Structure formats: structure tokens, C-alpha cells
Amino acid sequence: MNNIQQTLSIIKPDAVERNLSEEIKNEFKNNNFDILKEKKVKISKSEAEKFYQVHQTKPFYNDLCEYLSSGPIVVMILERNEAVTENRKLMGATDPTKAEEGTLRKKFGISIDKNSVHGSDSLENAKKEIDFFFKD
Ligand code: UDP
Ligand code: MG
Numbered sequence: 063m064n065n066i067q068q069t070l071s072i073i074k075p076d077a078v079e080r081n082l083s084e085e086i087k088n089e090f091k092n093n094n095f096d097i098l099k100e101k102k103v104k105i106s107k108s109e110a111e112k113f114y115q116v117h118q119t120k121p122f123y124n125d126l127c128e129y130l131s132s133g134p135i136v137v138m139i140l141e142r143n144e145a146v147t148e149n150r151k152l153m154g155a156t157d158p159t160k161a162e163e164g165t166l167r168k169k170f171g172i173s174i175d176k177n178s179v180h181g182s183d184s185l186e187n188a189k190k191e192i193d194f195f196f197k198d
Contacts, residue, residue: 067145068098070191072180075133076172078102083136086179089166090140093152099196100138107131113194122175129175137195146188149181 154165182188
């Protein structure tokens with residue numbers, strides 16, 4: 063049974079800076095994701111704080127928001143069957159040293175904070191995150 067979903071993906075500053083955007087986009091395409099929309103943006107720290115609001119009590123929250131707003135990012139709406147789960151699988155574990163072979167974070171991630179990609183963790187959050195970046 064098909065369950066076509068949309069999810070939000072972000073190519074984070076560390077990967078954009080290393081010119082990995084095209085290579086990462088090809089990884090999505092090769093894994094049957096359609097990139098419905100994409101844009102390159104630089105967000106402010108207060109926008110990052112809003113985006114990562116769920117993490118506001120975490121010790122890494124401030125650094126995380128500084129980081130996401132430190133340089134250009136590429137945000138994309140990805141679509142495929144079971145997009146949310148399939149994207150999380152393709153990304154791999156949050157910590158690149160723990161990510162499985164073949165995953166994006168294993169291939170491209172530098173560290174737990176500079177882990178190259180973000181992906182929505184549920185369908186509900188995917189909708190919110192897509193709205194955050196693409197609601198006109
Ligand atoms: N993060 C961090 N230190 C940690 C845990 C997470 O810097 O100990 C950063 C990391 O960039 C991660 C983001 O915070 O991608 C969001 O954390 P989450 O637990 O939601 O991981 P994800 O969903 O991105 O795998
Ligand atoms: Mg998360």
C-alpha cells in the first residue's frame with residue numbers, strides 16, 4: 063500500500079559550506095524522493111529558535127540555534143512513499159559516529175552538531191516545519 067507523504071529536509075550550514083548540496087540532493091533523488099520545492103536561505107537566530115522550539119530546554123539549544131543561523135541552508139520539501147520514516151533512515155543517527163554505513167550523516171556529517179542534514183521526525187512535525195519555511 064502506498065502512503066505518499068511530504069517531509070521537510072534541511073541541508074545544514076556545514077554541508078552547504080562544503081558545497082555538498084548537489085551531492086546530497088542526488089542522494090534524495092536516487093532514493094526515490096521527489097524534491098517538490100527547495101530554496102537556499104539564511105535564517106536569523108530568532109527564526110532558528112522558533113524552528114527548534116521543541117529543544118528549548120536542552121543544554122545544546124543555544125549552540126544549535128547559533129549554528130543553524132550561522133550560514134546559508136537549503137530547505138526542501140521531499141515527497142515519496144513513507145517519506146518521514148524513509149528520510150530518517152537515509153539520514154542515519156544524530157551522531158555521525160553512530161550512523162549506519164551508507165547514511166547521509168555517516169557519509170557527510172562532521173560531528174553531532176555539524177551533522178549535515180535535518181529531517182522531520184513525525185508527520186505532524188513535517189507539516190509544521192513545511193509551513194514554517196514555505197507558507198506564503
Ligand atoms: N544536537 C546537538 N547535540 C546533541 C544532540 C543534538 O548538537 O547532543 C543537535 C544536532 O544537530 C541535531 C539537532 O540538535 O541534529 C536536533 O536534535 P535531535 O535530537 O532532534 O536530532 P535529529 O532529529 O536531528 O536526529
Ligand atoms: Mg529532531
